[in-house]
Amino acid sequence: GAVVSQHPSWVICKSGTSVKIECRSLDFQATTMFWYRQFPKQSLMLMATSNEGSKATYEQGVEKDKFLINHASLTLSTLTVTSAHPEDSSFYICSASSFRGGSAAFFGQGTRLTVV
Amino acid sequence: QKEVEQDPGPLSVPEGAIVSLNCTYSNSAFQYFMWYRQYSRKGPELLMYTYSSGNKEDGRFTAQVDKSSKYISLFIRDSQPSDSATYLCAMSDGGATNKLIFGTGTLLAVQP
Numbered sequence: 001g002a003v004v005s006q007h008p009s010w011v012i013c014k015s016g017t018s019v020k021i022e023c024r025s026l027d028f029q030a031t032t033m034f035w036y037r038q039f040p041k042q043s044l045m046l047m048a049t050s051n052e053g054s055k056a057t058y059e060q061g062v063e064k065d066k067f068l069i070n071h072a073s074l075t076l077s078t079l080t081v082t083s084a085h086p087e088d089s090s091f092y093i094c095s096a097s098s099f100r101g102g103s104a105a106f107f108g109q110g111t112r113l114t115v116v
Numbered sequence: 117q118k119e120v121e122q123d124p125g126p127l128s129v130p131e132g133a134i135v136s137l138n139c140t141y142s143n144s145a146f147q148y149f150m151w152y153r154q155y156s157r158k159g160p161e162l163l164m165y166t167y168s169s170g171n172k173e174d175g176r177f178t179a180q181v182d183k184s185s186k187y188i189s190l191f192i193r194d195s196q197p198s199d200s201a202t203y204l205c206a207m208s209d210g211g212a213t214n215k216l217i218f219g220t221g222t223l224l225a226v227q228p
Contacts (some may be wrong), residue, residue: 006159032213034216034220040168042220043219043221044218049213049215070196085151093160104148104162104165107152107159107161108159110157
């Protein structure tokens, strides 16, 4: 299957600082990348959808100024959590799919963010 | 009503058992159906991908889609302790956004 690499796998940061998470598709061109948040024992909550070269589409209730998403190339998308607070602590996961509608999405390993 | 319903479990079975995992959905526009396996603190891993109705087999795994009943299933034969994980169904209408709609996941424990 296709490989999606997410980095870092875990990060601890101080409250008020910003954290950047990278998501790379290693062996295919990902025209669409998705960012999810997952709380313990819960399913994936879609935060935003990003298409290469255009602005991300955020789901209702997700603050676009807090969660900055950049999809500058067909293999890289980044999520920056700005001015992080303890309530932003969570498991963040990216996924990537190729252009064809109905394509399966492949997930990164996830990033565990802890804000102290 | 949620677009996709999935029994959260937990489901506990003995090693070697046949496991049946199911999802129902309400949107008749869904055409693409996937099953993912997620181990604790890891990203989901794609197990099965099917288009429209029918069966698909891959090793010990069989995926079934019944669009007339809006019902999909994943069967695991000869279950192993290493199959213990959360299983997520997902589906898409194949639209431009390619957005997947997920079930809540079923936690499976295979006892040795």
